[in-house]
Amino acid sequence: MPDNVPRAIAAPLLSWYDAHARDLPWRARPGANAPDPYRVWLSEVMLQQTQVATVIPYFAKFTARWPSFEALAAAEDADLMAAWAGLGYYARARNLLACAREVARRGALPETEAELLGLPGVGGYTAAAIAAIAFGQRAVVVDANVERVVTRLFAVPDPLPGARPKIRALTDTITPDARAGDFAQAMMDLGSGICTARAPRCLLCPLRDQCDGFATGAAETFPVKAAKLPKPQRYGTMFWLTRGGEVLLVRRPDKGLLGGMRALPTGPWSDTPPGLADAPIAADWRLLDDQVRHGFTHFNLDVALAAATIAAQTGADFGTLKGEWWPIAEIESAGLPTVFAKAARVLGRKHA
Missing domain, CATH: 3.90.79.10 (Nucleoside Triphosphate Pyrophosphohydrolase)
Incomplete structure (x- = not known):
């Protein structure tokens, strides 16, 4: 199917998500109360380059000790860094504290991608995820799971990382105006549990009839990855x-x-x-x-x-x-x- 042909992705995916959404401590269930922006922001920062299973106990510890932006903003730097130990990428912890202090100073977390990008430690992906999940705004959210799903849906032949601008543009074509946060989380859940890196469970996928990768019989070969250089x-x-x-x-x-x-x-x-x-x-x-x-x-x-x-x-x-x-x-x-x-x-x- 050519890339410029719209695909009926959102409706079957959201229907699947309503029945199969993961139960995560920072997530509001479909149809439940609105998400807590603090918990969404905290989880998204913690989840950068880190697996969900690793983040869950840290998230529980942080929210019990610092349940709001104001509480976290008042934390001592050393206490925060000690609590973060083991999560890695420690610049995130420094930015986490700086961001909490800035949000506490403002009185609320900004709701738009553009404003969120002005906060410490908030890059393009994190701003889009918070805007969509916490505030229901239409935003194009592409993490590693979404990247894998989209490269298979469109059988993207270009290798990573060079293909990322194309992947984002393709994700934009299938992102709905309504329920953008649920759509982003549904894409993440699909990549985590069905469209997995190895042995994808294509027969259980709600999108297989729309998937070019499935049609090739070789979905697992996407995304194409450039050869890794040895680490120094x-x-x-x-x-x-x-x-x-x-x-x-x-x-x-x-x-x-x-x-x-x-x-x-x-x-x-x-x-x-x-x-x-x-x-x-x-x-x-x-x-x-x-x-x-x-x-x-x-x-x-x-x-x-x-x-x-x-x-x-x-x-x-x-x-x-x-x-x-x-x-x-x-x-x-x-x-x-x-x-x-x-x-x-x-x-x-x-x-x-």
């Missing part, structure tokens, strides 16, 4: 400095990767193993046999681990480091980012 490899050293029953933690710079988070001291992550050159203070450091490996979005990291102990009464000059002594027995409560939590588990077992 970087190296670093993390330092476990103990004093009595405590370990030294530092606060990472506000700007940059894992900004503002508590962490173990570490030097720059570079192309070659740095050894002990970046130790936070002079001490009897020893490199351990253990290493930690972690994959970030844009690079892989191998971390050497070093340990040293100073006397409990010893003071230490940490220079520009924002250091604090943290009880080793309570290290799980420090809110360390995942890569540092991995190292702490290894080091804590051996050097508590």
Whole structure:
């Protein structure tokens, strides 16, 4: 079917959604009360690059502790960052707090895409999703699930990521004026449960009669993806400095990767193993046999681990480091980012 021929997508999809919508803690059921804009916004920020199953317990914890924009706006930066630990992409947490404070200052979350785009951490997808889901406005919402559904509906032959402008334009052609939020969520649910990346359940799909991918007999081959380039490899050293029953933690710079988070001291992550050159203070450091490996979005990291102990009464000059002594027995409560939590588990077992 040519791309310029309108397709009867919305009606069968919304009928399917009314019967099969996922029950999610941030979602208003079809036909129920209007969604809470705070919960929609919070969930959309959390769901960026993160799976639904991972987000659900964090969402429950956040909404119990900070149930509104005003409550979140009053949170301490360190408390927010600690509560976010494990969700990854930590710039989202900094923007989350900045956005909550801006919305609290304004008195309400803006309702239009254009206004939403002016808020910290709100990009094109998030603005469209909030406008549609929270406020019922017609907006073209394209996440990874929607992208997959649309490339199959239209058998888009162009590889990602170059095909994304075309995919958005095609999504625009099938997005209805009414129930835009339900339509967006229905597309997401269809991609999550029926039009899955592997082994799509085409015979259960309410859109299969409209789907060019199904007609080819090879729906699973869409979307076409460009070959992945290998990730760069970087190296670093993390330092476990103990004093009595405590370990030294530092606060990472506000700007940059894992900004503002508590962490173990570490030097720059570079192309070659740095050894002990970046130790936070002079001490009897020893490199351990253990290493930690972690994959970030844009690079892989191998971390050497070093340990040293100073006397409990010893003071230490940490220079520009924002250091604090943290009880080793309570290290799980420090809110360390995942890569540092991995190292702490290894080091804590051996050097508590």
